[in-house]
Amino acid sequence: GISSVLIMRKLSPAGEVSREAAVRMIRRGGFVWGLGMLFRVQEYLIAFPWAPWTDLLRVDVLNCIGLSLALVGVLAFVTRGAGRMALCSGLVAAAVSMLTPLVWVHRPAWLPWFLESYLNGVHTAGKPLPWLFPLFPWAAFTFAGVTAGFLLLSGAAKQNPRAAIPLAACAGLAVSGLGYALDHLPFQLYPVYDFWHTSPNFFLIRLGILLMIVAVSQARFLLPSILGKGRFLLLLGQHSLLVYWVHIEFVYGRFHILPRRGVGIPGASAGLLAITLAMLALAFLRSRWETRRKSPLKAAMSPA
16 A cells, blocks of 8 residues: 555646546556466466365455455546545545454355455355455555655655654654554444454554554664665565565475475475575575566667
8 A cells, every 4th residue: 555655646736636647546446356367377387286276266365465456546546636535535534344243244246256346355165265366355455555655755754764763653653552442342233243354453453563564674774774774674675575475385285395394393494494595595696687677778878
């Protein structure tokens, strides 16, 4: 969500969201969704002939991210103004979160399973599967990120970066605290309450944690350069799609580097360190390759 604001602010004049930015977000969402479908094909071929063909239509992370970004573009096309976009995104995040328990319980079973799965992750099981990534509740994080992005990139926040950091951290604490308090009320709004999978209270707690992480990330750039400008985080961020695409096979796929359910905390920590260093090396090599590929092009385009 925050990254989409970065793109929209770059393509739009101050105070509004241009049509070009909205169309760009819709196209970007479609591109990521297409990559998600391509990823499913790859996973199906790797697991062939054991994988069922229905795995090709399973709703995974990239599918959800792609559709969420496209919906952000649609909202940007309708609202246009940055302030209205921030407000409406927050309202959409709240609506998605609050409707999630109802969408999971009162299923739109009249839809084909591969379409219903985008709403509640039902897939072919006849019931929502909590390990998939349907739009309810996961799209709510994208729209909440849009709201946070507009606030963090506002003129007031840029003029007072040191004040924006504690405000973001306090907002995170307040949001998480609200979710915790609502969860401990003597009554619940929903007849079927599933805290870990569909609860709006759990959404608020996680959203608050994310806001605190954003505050810590912002604070990092106020540190001395030797501590605050580490290139490794920039590399992982710039090549996050490649890192995700490759690492998933070594963590969960057929080429997993650790025995499943067979290691303790020290072994799992060693595996985490190994995969992190390997993906950092991959991001570094990808960056070097891009630099070398672009250098001849720049030389050819430069005037004599």
